[in-house]
Amino acid sequence: MKHYKCMKKNCFYGRGVPFYLKKCLLIMRLCLFFMLVLQIGVSASGYTQQRVSLSMQDVTLEHVLKELKKQTGLRFFYSVEKVRPEQKKVVNIENDVLENALRSVLMGTGLTFTIMNDVVVIKDEVVSTADSLQKRQQLLKGIVKDKAGEPLPGVTILIEGTTIGCATDIDGKYSLTLPGEVKGVVLVFRFVGMETKKVSMDEVKDKEILQGKKEFVVVLEEQTENLDDVVVTGIFRRSKELATGASVTVTGEQLKMVGNQNILQSLRTLDPSFKIVENNLNGSDPNALPEIEVRGANGIPDLDANYKGNPNQPLFILDGFEVSLQRVVDLDPNRVESISILKDASAAALYGSRSANGVIVIETKAPEIGRLRLSYNGDYAVVMPDLTDYDLLNAREALELQKDAGHFEGRSLSNDIEMKEYYNRMLKNVMEGVDTYWLSKPLRTAFEHRHNFELSGGDKVIRYGINFSVRMTPGVMKGSSHNNYMGGVFLQYRKGGLLFKNDLQITANESKNSPYGEFSQYVSLNPYVRPYDGQGRPVKLFDDKYPDFLEGSQFNKNPLYNATLHSVDEEKYTDFTNNFSIEWTISENLTLMGRFSLTKQFNSSDLFYSASHTMFEELGDPINSPDEFLRRGKASFSNGESFSILGDLNLRYGQSFGKHNIYAVVGLNASQSKNHDKTVDVEGFPNDNMSSIAFAKQYYKDSRPEATYGIQRLAGILGTFNYSYDRRYLFDFSLKVDGSSNFGSNNRFAPIWSLGAGWNIHNESWMEKMAAISILKLRCSYGITASQNFAPFQATSMYSYETGRHYAGLIPAWLKGIGNKDLKWQTTHVLNFGLELGFVDSRYMINIDYYQRRTDNLLADVTIATSTGFSSYKENIGETENRGFEATVKAMFIKRPQDQIYWSVNVSAAHNRNRITKISNFMKKRNEEVIKKAEEENQSAPVILYEEGRSLTDIYAVRSLGIDPATGNELYLTKQGLTTFTYNSFDQVAVGNTRPDLEGIIGTSLTYKNLTFSANFRYKIGGQIYNSTLVDRVENADLYGNVDRRIYDDRWRKEGDQSLYKSIFDKTTTRPTSRFVQDENVFTCESVSLGYDIKHKGILRTLGMERLRVNAYMNDIMRLSTVRQERGINYPFANRIAFSLSATF
Template identity: 25%
Template sequence: MKKLLLSLFMFLIFASVALAQNRTITGIVTGKDDGLPIPGATVKVKNGTAGTTSDVNGKYTLRISNTGSVEIEFSSIGFTTITRTLAASATTLNGSLENDSRILDEVVVSGYGSGRRVSSIVGSVTTVNAKTVENKPVANAFDAMQGKVAGLQVFTSSGEPSASSSLRLHGVGSLGASNTPLYLLDGVQVNEGSIVSLNPNDIESVSVLKDASATSIYGSRAANGVLYITTKRGQIGTSTITVQSQYSVTNNANDDFYKNTLNTAELSALQVRQGLRTQAASDALLAQYPNDFNWYDYYYKKDAPVYQADLNVSGGAGKTSYYVSGSYFKSTGIMYRSGFDRITFRSNINTKINDYIQFGINLSAGTDNRQSNQYNSNSVNGGLSLLAQPWFSPYDANGNEYYGVLIPGLGRYSPRYLQDVNPYNGNNLQFNPTGYIEIKPIKNLTFKSQAGMDGYIYRETFGRLPSFVGGLGAGTLNETYDRNLTKTWTNTLEYKFSFDQHNFTALAGQEYVDGTRNQFSGSTVGLPTDDLFLLQNGTATNRGVSSSLTEYAYKSLFGRLEYNFKNRYYLDGSVREDKSSRFGANKQNATFWAVGAMWRIKQEKFLSEVSWLDDLVLRASIGTSGNSAIGNYESLATASASGNYNGNFGLATAASGNPELGWERQRKTSVGVKSSFLNRIRLDLEYYFRETSNQLINVPQPFTTGYATVRTNIGALQNKGLDVTLDFDVLSPKALKGAYITPYFNANFNRNKITELFQGKNYYILPNTGVLWAIGQPVSFSYPMWAGVNSANGLPQWYLPNSGDGIINTRTDNAAITNSFSAAGLAQNTGIERYPWLNGGFGFNAGYDGFYTSVDFTYSKGKYLINNDRYFFENPTTFAGFNQARGVLDYWTTPGQDARFPALTQQFTQFDSRLIEDASFIRLKSLQVGYNFKQNLLNKTKVVKGARVFFLARNLLTFTKYTGPDPEVDSNLALGNNPNTKQVGFGLQLTF
């Protein structure tokens, strides 16, 4: 019995010792940059066997058999691995992981609810960080995104400093409604004009939501994709003051067109051959005006300045973070009285009241002044100014400019004078406040209510001063006041839960959006003096006034469910119910949905040991969305005032309306694969198929109805394409003392095809555009097809088209040629597509020992434009006497000659296929070279935490075959456009 008791006693002692040597440790794994939890992170004993993974909230539990100190290793895909020492007897250890520069796993906003890491998002989301959009010498932040996101086409069509960019994601999704993506600023809808009023240096990131899984939760507004802009926040525990200033100069991005006109000798000789004047008369003219003047340098300024200054204070203490900034931007355009200056202020405050409640408020306000040159199109004082004959000069013999008088011989006023006496000024007040409160009543449940608005007041003033010598004492004035306010209120409830290795996130929400726009304007004539340039001082009988009010609203309910198993297999689904005031009473509601899946294949056992493969992810999604981007009252029959009738107020019908008008619908299917290998190469491929039906098209009506068109749901369109994104490390930062070289390339291949039209038509030519819609074909150009100059007699020739519906098939039969021109009778499908089939960008980032550089090219292939400028500059017989492009000298004179233009007895240029030019281009979009001063040098100041200087350039080089001023114009036709510009400058940034 004693032996039995002794044995039992010894067993209990050894058991207690063994139990004492086992410990259960817990903790949370978060990202060092943002403090957000990292699900699926591996936590294990270094060089041991014990290990586990973190749950959806980043928490882990690990049982180890050691009471002493032990090293614990934390790792996760997209983060650098760290090792931390667990002290003896300690039971809690947290891990904070840094982003791996090779496989960045950033946190992005891809819809409602909390931010999610890229590695856990099923949808296709591309994020552009602050470095892409900041420190650019233009007001428009989106201009800097050109060529940076596969599938996102960004074109800037004007050199006006206040110009906005046109954006298109995955082709043209609608033939009748807008193709502009939805812009969200910190979760609140804003219009594209608000982007120009935003300081790009306040942007933290722009997330581009591309596929149905990512966009469909936005339902009614997501047919063209979503761009989610997140502004900067402060970090608790830090405090920084950043001051930055930059200066650059602006010039024309590509001046080949302007340097291609005839000089005095060439033009005078041509006009003598035309018979416009005899040689003696020409000699006498040139004796009176002995000049060979370059009008390009006169109408377009050189080295127009651009200034920008920024000051921001950011940081946080306790439970509150802050980011406060102010900026000033001023840019002068290359045309006279073309300019833009902007002042902005932003204050982003976030605070945590307790463990359950936090709130934040973002206040953004600004004012900007805009001046635009009013002669930038079909005007000899602007876009067509180089028609001026070179023997005339705007300066007298003493070098004094003719200002306020007609230029002798030319009969025009100085462009400076014209702009001074015909001013256009716009002032914009912008206000974008956003506020939220977030409550966590129980564990893993988050309620968030957010409200915000996009508001602006724009005042436009333009007219003619009474001092204008062409109309002394008869000034005119027009003023317009435009107040636009869009309000958004969103409430969401998000719940995260998990068991075993099954992780769920459920979200439900409600949203209300309404917009109101008030406008009124006044006009007057007969103003007597510049000092009384006010509306009330015009002639009492010649005053006008008008006003308008438009409103719209959306009501929405939505939900999303996300599931993943082992952070390896992912599924998500979303549904949204939308109601829009823009549609007929019985057509206002629509339901949109999406489902998506993702498989992190690299985590499978059959690939986990493949050392050269770092990551491999397969994703797919399908879903629907809607488009309602039309006028506010197009479903309603409306009336307008028709003036007095027999002394009484009268009304007349304005639009027929369409009570059956409803949602334009779209379905999008995407399949993508994302991979990284050899610790240096990253490749992302995505195929998509986009179908649009029930398009919102203005369908032509018989004139007997009294209406030219009626908006109708009809027609179908397809887009299909492939996105390719590739970047790789030639040198990794860890390879050679921080040296790195990372080239990148991205491309979008897209084809569109019309599959249904209206009224049983097989094709339709949009009036006055040269654009053809034909079933079974892409959107194309329709013009008479040029057949060249008849070398025997010098007559121009065109191909005869097929008859009837055969017009949609290109015919270039040498046996069917005519020299009798008819714009309508000879029009046919040129076979040239309206939209480019390839867009993208390439470049590289590099740095070493404090020096860094970034080089970004953008390109577009298969882009075509109707170069309407050539109709004026290659038509010496139609526009006799005006200057011309040098190419007109290649005209027919003798039988057998192969000439570009016909004989001088013929019209050189008609509106035919010759004007449709290949406007494909490659542009050096951005170049920046800088130096970050070393920390050991800055530490000596005891004040400066960081300092850098940088050189910057935009649109520095342009390569194109297009002969017009600018190939980037996003239109079917270009005529007298204010051309795109390039900037070169430098900047300085100091951080305290």
């Protein structure tokens, strides 16, 4: 017999298949043996004699059944449409057997039940009404199966329009008495997890079937309806209908429909508030962590050195415990059950001082009840570098441009001859057909693959699971990779009202950067040089006779040569995490839960550059400067470890009486984290193969070994209260008081609180007349959250010891940074209004949220007079505000369960604007110093300024009127609006904003029987961008190397030319002006997926499988933009075509 999992989107089937697990670790063998012994020893009998107790008022029948499921551990099958409308005014059952309890709660509902092993089937009560049948009757016999050909027990079969019917037995068989005249008779087949099917007897032509001599076979399809909406907070779950906060929950299946790269890439497609900031430098680098924002930025990015990570990064909670961003990126998407984004104060205030930037709550899949089963999930991807944004000169064009620019003309006769000889050698290469496409040299088409194996099983007492996964992620830059290995053991034990869970996970990670260096080197190399010698080996220098006095010597070095050397650039870490929890159901309404987590991580990094590396080519000479020459070769070694302890205790109470529902939680939490890291930088290695620190000549110049130590402690208490009246009027209140060691002794604690209210208008009696409106809800919340994502000891005075000096055996110390006992928490005031509107049984949904977030007491280093003995201390320096809205529209245009066809379209939009509402005198002084430095250093990149009333993402530059046709010089506007040819950095004003006016997703999904298809497109409208390519690769381009082809376009050449760019003979540095600020509108194809469930019984039986599904994906395959600029400066972007395979044995 198959085992069915209830209350899910689909039914899952389990069948034992012999298998041999090769090369298994000894410890996993022992765990498996232990679990098998436990499994065999559990009896499956006596389910009906289990005793239960219920005391509930004014609840739905569905809620009662869920509580019975919780107490018994049995699986319940029922039709949501039948159960949900049923209301139970009073349910009082005291220590009675399950069978009697079911009879009591189902009394008067028209429903009955059947218990088969550990499955309870709730079905329509069969009423035999002889008067409804004609005198002449006939018997219909048959069997109901799923698409794989397996029988379905407990299927209810009714004659439409009557209560006459039956149910299938354990073998899926049934017999039903029909009227003598079957014309117009329609049979309705219903089963939980399956689409309801109607069969007209008019279509049955086989007389043997109508005479009962032959079985009538009916096949049911799996259901695709969504689960009930819930809000998962990581501490408790609540029905979304009763929640007042702004949150969204997506399932693991939805994430896998988008892609299989990682859960964050998929999540950004599913919710407009979750944003991954595009990194134009690192592109698709597998070792670069993404920058995450939820509803904009609260902190000041330029001051992120004061933060422990990104100041705008949300909090990540995995199975109830805080985890790092790296852990989330490495998490296997196949293990994810659901992800919830808690956006406003009402939803996120439960996490107190860690919730200012939003909370991402991730729940992984728990082992299923049933026989021991093996599941495999494989993800495969072909990743191709995207070079469509590069448009460089070919060999002939590059050499001609450099000649036109006068680069091969010497100032003296001897120099001129030498340069002409060099030019002729390069021209000879061109004439011989040399046209090296440097962009392809360090790149490759990479093949990613991830494999996940899981053994699981159990019963109502014990559940267990063993998982192991390996992920190999080679980057498109040769030699770069990110490899991850994870394994874990999960064990759950239930004894009466006690539930124990323990999850041990071990993670090993290895990251390698490319030995080919940064991609930007290859973009600038001249295409007329030969990269290899006659034997096909990379040359170290392109031209051994390169003139010493000729500029651009960096373009004569071959980065391909460096890749042949013994170089190392890698990082590793090993993480051990054990999460333990115990839950005690004290009574029907009272639950106590305690959780405890230990995490130990070891990390190391190695960096080694051979003495033969081209970076040392100009370092010293063995004859004239041997000391400098012997410094060639360098290495950096670091290792460290961290240890964290987290624990919390929560008491939950829920009660319903009459039309009143209350839910309350009180709790406390404490945590401590320590880290200790050591780094040594050395130089001078005599041999390329001697990379050990023991072979180094000395410490790196002007350096010595470094060590860092940090410790942070956090403790808090929590109280939350939720009340609803008649499921119409909702009220939430939360209070969290946190104390942190990161802040001044006078402001050690911060009260975090939130208030929320909601109105379910659709539950009003007068809304019954508006049948088309299924959901109409208004909600509002306000609260204060905080952030403690800061470095430790920031409020403490710190000293540094001068180990090189001493007096009378004592080592002197000097004050490195002064403490600030009044340092306050960085807090955020959050206001949110929300509207939820649904039509036609929620087939058409509209969700709109408006929010306002004001952040106080921004933290930064404040510069003070050096006469005090130190240069800075930590201070609160300003306030910022974010305002915006999010809107999502989802429409299911086709919903035909009988034909298994579903088609839906979704459109989302998000708008966010931030501004600085207040800055301190320190910040004003800092702006002046930044502008002064830019002027002195003749900087070509825009400076980052912070002014009251302006945005954090504003672009500052001098306003430009363009290139003067008469002179070819750029004409500027001063702050006062006067025209001038003189550039002045103090004339910079805000000329654009990098944040788009509107950003969102347009998507569609189609399901036809076993086939699924989805496509999602991202749009950005209304933002601006400073096109650095036009500055660095056109006007300020180093013409000794290759450049952007637009250097030929719209250049000023003679008087009267209407041009966009200055002459190539103008050697002055182009400074930041509005001439390079462009409107950016972007449209990208973010995800296309196609999936198919293979359910053919013969195929599955041949393969020895219970379930098999395949998916194909294309990610980031198209990008249209109004701005042409080079993307992926240090590491190119990539296109991705992926596949996945899921199988259960």
